[in-house]
Amino acid sequence: MKMTEKRRFRRITYVVGGTLQCHGSTFSCRLENLSVAGALITIRDTSATDIRVGDHCFLRMYHEIEARHVIMEAYVIHHVFAFVGLAFTNLSAEIEASLVSIMKREKQPSFCTDDNDADYSLLRNVSNY
Secondary structure, three states, X not given: OOOOOOOOOOOEEEEEEEEEEEOOEEEEEEEEEEOOOEEEEEEOXXXXXXXXXXXXXXXXXXXXXXXXXXXXXXXXXXXXXXXXXXXXXXOOHHHHXXXXXXXXXXXXXOOOOOHHHOOOOOOOOOOOO
16 A cells, blocks of 8 residues: 655755754754755754653754755654654744755655645745644
């Protein structure tokens, strides 16, 4: 049986280092995949067990194209072992444009059939998570 993805936004494999700030603590992490709606990361500090679904946090990553750090506000939507799924919220137009530039640069096969299927419009609310 084939599983179908029901994602609104195309995601890409995008492996870069970063940090996750949550509960006043900062954890080293690695991005595993990225979309304009969220990211999957792995936490390097396995003692970060106080991270819970629904927690408010900030993800910081280096944007190679723009040669600067980008900080995204997010909520934890998934946490199993070292893997943490994040849904971005309150993205500024500037940050969203940065994410779109990464997505376009790192074009990969995706669950979307073409770029017209990927919704790059401004995210008004990611409350469906």
